[in-house]
Amino acid sequence: xxxxxxxxxxxxxxxxxxxxxxxxxxxxxxxxxxxxxxxxxxxxxxxxxxxxxxxxxxxxxxxxxxxxxxxxxxxxxxxxxxxxxxxxxxxxxxxxxxxxxxxxxxxxxxxxxxxxxxxxxxxxxxxxxxxxxxxxxxxxxxxxxxxxxxxxxxxxxxxxxxxxxxxxxxxxxxxxxxxxxxxxxxxxxxxxxxxxxxxxxxxxxxxxxxxxxxxxxxxxxxxxxxxxxxxxxxxxxxxxxxxxxxxxxxxxxxxxxxxxxxxxxxxxxxxxxxxxxxxxxxxxxxxxxxxxxxxxxxxxxxxxxxxxxxxxxxxxxxxxxxxxxxxxxxxxxxxxxxxxxxxxxxxxxxxxxxxxxxxxxxxxxxxxxxxxxxxxxxxxxxxxxxxxxxxxxxxxxxxxxxxxxxxxxxxxxxxxxxxxxxxxxxxxxxxxxxxxxxxxxxxxxxxxxxxxxxxxxxxxxxxxxxxxxxxxxxxxxxxxxxxxxxxxxxxxxxxxxxxxxxxxxxxxxxxxxxxxxxxxxxxxxxxxxxxxxxxxxxxxxxxxxxxxxxxxxxxxxxxxxxx
Amino acid sequence: xxxxxxxxxxxxxxxxxxxxxxxxxxxxxxxxxxxxxxxxxxxxxxxxxxxxxxxxxxxxxxxxxxxxxxxxxxxxxxxxxxxxxxxxxxxxxxxxxxxxxxxxxxxxxxxxxxxxxxxxxxxxxxxxxxxxxxxxxxxxxxxxxxxxxxxxxxxxxxxxxxxxxxxxxxxxxxxxxxxxxxxxxxxxxxxxxxxxxxxxxxxxxxxxxxxxxxxxxxxxxxxxxxxxxxxxxxxxxxxxxxxxxxxxxxxxxxxxxxxxxxxxxxxxxxxxxxxxxxxxxxxxxxxxxxxxxxxxxxxx
Numbered sequence: 001x002x003x004x005x006x007x008x009x010x011x012x013x014x015x016x017x018x019x020x021x022x023x024x025x026x027x028x029x030x031x032x033x034x035x036x037x038x039x040x041x042x043x044x045x046x047x048x049x050x051x052x053x054x055x056x057x058x059x060x061x062x063x064x065x066x067x068x069x070x071x072x073x074x075x076x077x078x079x080x081x082x083x084x085x086x087x088x089x090x091x092x093x094x095x096x097x098x099x100x101x102x103x104x105x106x107x108x109x110x111x112x113x114x115x116x117x118x119x120x121x122x123x124x125x126x127x128x129x130x131x132x133x134x135x136x137x138x139x140x141x142x143x144x145x146x147x148x149x150x151x152x153x154x155x156x157x158x159x160x161x162x163x164x165x166x167x168x169x170x171x172x173x174x175x176x177x178x179x180x181x182x183x184x185x186x187x188x189x190x191x192x193x194x195x196x197x198x199x200x201x202x203x204x205x206x207x208x209x210x211x212x213x214x215x216x217x218x219x220x221x222x223x224x225x226x227x228x229x230x231x232x233x234x235x236x237x238x239x240x241x242x243x244x245x246x247x248x249x250x251x252x253x254x255x256x257x258x259x260x261x262x263x264x265x266x267x268x269x270x271x272x273x274x275x276x277x278x279x280x281x282x283x284x285x286x287x288x289x290x291x292x293x294x295x296x297x298x299x300x301x302x303x304x305x306x307x308x309x310x311x312x313x314x315x316x317x318x319x320x321x322x323x324x325x326x327x328x329x330x331x332x333x334x335x336x337x338x339x340x341x342x343x344x345x346x347x348x349x350x351x352x353x354x355x356x357x358x359x360x361x362x363x364x365x366x367x368x369x370x371x372x373x374x375x376x377x378x379x380x381x382x383x384x385x386x387x388x389x390x391x392x393x394x395x396x397x398x399x400x401x402x403x404x405x406x407x408x409x410x411x412x413x414x415x416x417x418x419x420x421x422x423x424x425x426x427x428x429x430x431x432x433x434x435x436x437x438x439x440x441x442x443x444x445x446x447x448x449x450x451x452x453x454x455x456x457x458x459x460x461x462x463x464x465x466x467x468x469x470x471x472x473x474x475x476x477x478x479x480x481x482x483x484x485x486x487x488x489x490x491x492x493x494x495x496x497x498x499x500x501x502x503x504x505x506x507x508x509x510x511x512x513x514x515x516x517x518x519x520x521x522x523x524x525x526x527x528x529x530x531x532x533x534x535x536x537x538x539x540x541x542x543x544x545x546x547x548x549x550x551x552x553x554x555x556x557x558x559x560x561x562x563x
Numbered sequence: 564x565x566x567x568x569x570x571x572x573x574x575x576x577x578x579x580x581x582x583x584x585x586x587x588x589x590x591x592x593x594x595x596x597x598x599x600x601x602x603x604x605x606x607x608x609x610x611x612x613x614x615x616x617x618x619x620x621x622x623x624x625x626x627x628x629x630x631x632x633x634x635x636x637x638x639x640x641x642x643x644x645x646x647x648x649x650x651x652x653x654x655x656x657x658x659x660x661x662x663x664x665x666x667x668x669x670x671x672x673x674x675x676x677x678x679x680x681x682x683x684x685x686x687x688x689x690x691x692x693x694x695x696x697x698x699x700x701x702x703x704x705x706x707x708x709x710x711x712x713x714x715x716x717x718x719x720x721x722x723x724x725x726x727x728x729x730x731x732x733x734x735x736x737x738x739x740x741x742x743x744x745x746x747x748x749x750x751x752x753x754x755x756x757x758x759x760x761x762x763x764x765x766x767x768x769x770x771x772x773x774x775x776x777x778x779x780x781x782x783x784x785x786x787x788x789x790x791x792x793x794x795x796x797x798x799x800x801x802x803x804x805x806x807x808x809x810x811x812x813x814x815x816x817x818x819x820x821x822x823x824x825x826x827x828x829x830x831x832x833x834x835x836x837x838x839x840x841x842x843x844x845x846x847x848x849x850x851x852x853x854x855x856x857x858x859x860x861x862x863x
Contacts, residue, residue, distance in 0.1 A: 513572060
């Protein structure tokens with residue numbers, strides 16, 4: 001998924017570039033891992049139950065409908081509100097990428113051919129609005145994914161039998177052969193058209209949440225939906241506040257899948273700039289700020305408030321998509337030239353420095369299966385870049401760098417423009433609204449040659465980066481939803497990716513080794529230039545305890561202590 | 564329990580070949596990383612993957628395939644003179660250097676991996692913080708003697724089948740393999756059917772048995788390879804690293820087989836897992852993680 005950086009926070013980042021040039025001190029250090037580990041391994045600690053957790057963000061993150069919302073912020077909140085058949089284990093650290101049964105009683109029985117997953121539903125789990133979860137709710141929820149035209153209905157869940165027809169005619173969707181309930185046995189069998197070793201991961205995402213079967217088949221927006229998690233929304237105004245209260249019908253059924261929460265209420269307020277929110281956290285008026293921390297405050301946070309700062313590497317990267325179907329980047333040498341010319345350390349400084357990002361040599365971020373340790377463009381080499389530009393025959397051509405109008409995007413864009421000039425092009429910067437940037441750069445009709453973008457893992461799989469961003473199938477000419485922004489299509493690479501996905505079913509480490517090789521070959525071909533892997537810096541108030549960082553959904557909100 | 568996903572993986576160049584490795588967790592974390600030496604020799608890393616769950620305790624865990632097996636370079640045409648303990652010791656040193664952890668690491672070796680770990684430890688490497696020898700013999704003489712004793716306790720017809728096929732040189736026959744399974748279910752892994760990762764390692768050994776057959780022989784209990792006379796007993800006094808011994812009550816590495824480690828390593832403790840055979844890390848997974856984790860924490 002993509003994450004949008006706020007303009008206000010971006011503006012503040014400029015300051016750190018100046019500070020960094022003048023040798024400013026380092027910001028926040030890492031959390032105490034032993035502390036996190038000890039806390040997360042304990043059972044529920046009753047003495048910390050209660051209180052109101054106060055969260056801050058500049059703006060609400062869209063609909064409360066888990067089948068539709070595709071943003072980092074709400075996915076994080078949804079972890080405390082909704083459940084699916086499976087879940088990523090709700091703990092901090094490496095184990096948070098493990099799958100565990102959630103509404104399902106156990107991990108599924110998988111047929112020999114890998115096309116059929118049978119789940120036995122737990123008994124006794126209730127929705128916030130009352131009523132026990134039944135197999136009918138499961139079936140209705142899967143059909144609803146298509147009926148509301150969910151953003152991943154045509155991708156993550158397209159492999160379910162009957163899904164293709166549902167995508168075409170959402171309102172008429174029925175999955176009578178794809179999601180089959182057996183009331184007598186209390187089971188649900190999901191049948192796939194083809195085996196998909198990543199399917200269990202997709203079932204653990206909010207888009208596969210099980211909702212009451214009578215939930216209307218349209219985006220519920222600000223209207224709360226009663227889920228099965230420990231919290232439910234009492235009210236939501238994306239311009240003001242989201243208020244979560246305890247789900248009166250929640251009884252913990254699996255600590256790993258859905259632990260009971262500590263705060264009695266969670267109030268997520270909107271409207272403060274990141275600057276103001278940081279001050280509120282420092283003053284104890286707020287407990288956490290969602291937006292990226294302003295660069296000019298990082299040093300202060302890292303020194304005076306070090307014990308309240310937590311730094312964790314994200315499974316994500318910032319990158320430059322290069323249009324491989326348009327001059328000059330239809331020439332591999334031209335792409336490689338820019339890859340050699342980019343100084344990733346300089347770009348990291350623009351983002352806020354080494355404590356909030358690290359240079360990326362690979363397309364797969366650390367922590368994503370298949371990530372391999374290689375670096376074929378270890379440091380900038382302008383001479384080599386200029387030589388490659390000459391070899392490509394594209395010297396002197398005009399290149400526009402298209403960026404969003406946030407400060408970070410503009411800064412990186414200006415840097416890329418300047419670099420292109422240095423290596424022999426006539427370059428200019430084109431700034432467009434953040435609101436349309438992502439769709440604009442996807443549509444090849446807009447003839448974007450190079451832009452700045454980001455990708456955050458939907459789930460921990462190499463294919464979520466390499467296949468999604470660079471496969472032939474992900475390039476849709478003329479579409480605003482053509483996530484292969486580079487328009488790159490290499491049939492051999494596609495075949496190798498298919499092979500790796502198949503191998504994943506029988507030998508994950510061998511599959512990962514193949515993904516590592518594919519990553520390396522793609523990096524060399526340079527349809528995408530990786531820039532850096534961002535880190536998440538969480539700043540909490542002094543009263544907050546039990547911080548745990550989940551690799552998929554970030555800080556575990558429901559597990560924070562405020563008393 | 565689920566096997567954690569790796570944080571990264573890669574290939575470490577080793578002479579004209581490469582060693583494949585994977586890392587779970589952060590090598591730069593406060594706690595020293597743990598390197599897992601798989602058994603066989605030539606068994607591949609898969610069956611030890613549950614040890615990666617030690618990364619949940621904020622310690623990086625490194626798995627790798629030793630040369631000749633799995634995702635590392637295969638060399639099926641090499642003979643007995645090539646496949647030596649020294650080769651694998653060099654490979655381990657090379658990997659430690661490649662990962663930048665030669666200055667600070669722990670080792671856990673399972674079965675042959677523990678033999679290799681002991682060979683490494685007697686050299687007194689500066690960076691070795693803690694040593695775990697899991698399910699390993701201190702000498703192959705003891706191993707063979709104890710395997711013979713365990714075989715004698717098998718049903719008579721099973722033992723006869725094994726003996727006859729070994730004498731006839733038909734150890735790849737279905738009858739022999741079926742008889743082998745009886746021994747394995749008692750003394751190698753009591754979880755039957757075996758977990759997928761154990762089957763994966765077995766499949767990889769079968770796919771390329773060069774190392775296993777050359778150094779060990781056709782089975783765990785019929786050792787006729789180059790390791791048949793191996794012993795580290797007379798050098799164990801040189802081990803200075805704090806050491807944990809791990810074995811199962813029903814282990815083919817019987818208490819008698821493990822005893823010399825306990826007798827001769829100066830700083831040593833021994834945990835016998837009462838409900839395990841050769842794979843306590845699978846057979847008593849949670850207890851294993853707790854015991855090993857505590858030991859590692861005490862020796863960082």
